[in-house]
Amino acid sequence: MITQTAALQRMTPHELTHILFDKQPLFILDVRNESDYLDWKIEGHNIHTLNIPYFDLIDGVEAALDQIPEGQKVLVVCAKEGSSIFVAEQLVEAGRTDVYYLQGGMKAWSEHLEPVKVGDLRAGGELYQFVRIGKGCLSYMVVSNGEAAVIDTLRMTEAYTEFAKQLQVKITHTIDTHLHADHISGGKRLAEQVGATYWLPEKDAAEVTFAYEKLEEGRDIQVGNAKIAIQPIYSPGHTIGSTSFIIDEAYFLTGDILFVASIGRPDLAGLAEDWVGDLRNTLYNRYRELSDHLLVLPAHFGQYTELGERGVVSARLGDLFANNPGLQMEDEEVFRKTVTENLPPQPNAYQEIRQTNMGKRKPSEDEQREMEIGPNRCAVHDK
Amino acid sequence: MADIIVDTKGMACPMPIVKAKKALDSLQSGQTMEVLSTDKGSLNDFSAWVKQTKNELISHEEENGVYKFLVRKS
Structure with missing residues (x-):
């Protein structure tokens, strides 16, 4: 049985790799600053990405919520992982389900x-x-x-x-x-x-x-x-x-x-x-x-x-x-x-x-x- | 001397900017804030944040692994 959990979940680089290999759909909220994002980001066949730096989401994630589709798996990504957890937790609090953060962030992604x-x-x-x-x-x-x-x-x-x-x-x-x-x-x-x-x-x-x-x-x-x-x-x-x-x-x-x-x-x-x-x-x-x-x-x-x-x-x-x-x-x-x-x-x-x-x-x-x-x-x- | 000093040494992303934002919110326009950080990873974020919020980054320097930012609230 597949259940959608309301708690924040962790996605490992290995799991993300297989989502990309299998061309599964995934929505990524990348919360790094714009220049880091433009220089290098996660890409794939059915990957949609939105970049909003975490420092724009300190007082709340309302600005992001409108742009994140409901009913789809959402992965929050940052440089290491701290800021992605910070933002992803707010998404969960706002009632979103199927929310993940990338374990180790882009640093771990680069080394996987x-x-x-x-x-x-x-x-x-x-x-x-x-x-x-x-x-x-x-x-x-x-x-x-x-x-x-x-x-x-x-x-x-x-x-x-x-x-x-x-x-x-x-x-x-x-x-x-x-x-x-x-x-x-x-x-x-x-x-x-x-x-x-x-x-x-x-x-x-x-x-x-x-x-x-x-x-x-x-x-x-x-x-x-x-x-x-x-x-x-x-x-x-x-x-x-x-x-x-x-x-x-x-x-x-x-x-x-x-x-x-x-x-x-x-x-x-x-x-x-x-x-x-x-x-x-x-x-x-x-x-x-x-x-x-x-x-x-x-x-x-x-x-x-x-x-x-x-x-x-x-x-x-x-x-x-x-x-x-x-x-x-x-x-x-x-x-x-x-x-x-x-x-x-x-x-x-x-x-x-x-x-x-x-x-x-x-x-x-x-x-x-x-x-x-x-x-x-x-x-x-x-x- | 800055109007407020925010010491985030030892803290990792996103805490340095979360703390700095809280402190900045308490200031009046024209007042200054000094932020101390040891998180090299958030340097670019800090500059981008100050720029985006239309405040002024007066100076930033590094001494023995501690980054020091001086920001004036607009």
């Missing part, structure tokens, strides 16, 4: 990782995608025969260790497709925590202050069953070292070079003009030589519309050659302009993030969280 299964590996094993839905980051876990490799690990390393524990596998490799500029990598830290090997492309590691294994084309990485190979493909453009992977001849992890709805931007390491040619060659020549059937699995998504079935973000390479706007520019000059001019704003604190990923900076947990605020903006078509 949801593992979803992409598919099976032929010789036994599975591939999982970890969707960081609040920020649009994607990382991966290849699991086979008791072992696991994690690709483009995010800084919330417990998500991977917990999941590995559930699956009863040991993480033996952590791999970064490139030196990230929009989020702090957890690759090195996770490797240290579990005694795994950390891999990074040498060309992105010129200034790195710690030990790593050189990620090189032709040097396959084995996971568990010797038949599961992670095959690196050198694919410069977003960074000079950017490397893609073909896993089990079926899955194509493209890092920040090719996304479902866009392509990577070449400017975040400061050398856009130099790398335009590399980016074009990777996308228009190297990738064209590969099988159309490969399932492209990028390191980011830009919009909720890219979330597919069960939340997985993926597309066939052949379909992207037909539809992705970044792959339709036959004219080199048009391409050059698109990837170097009128780019979206750079991700928050991207210089500091790069230095942190090189080991040159050691920010505290709070500082790391602060640096990662906002959308990822790694694609040329992001807004």
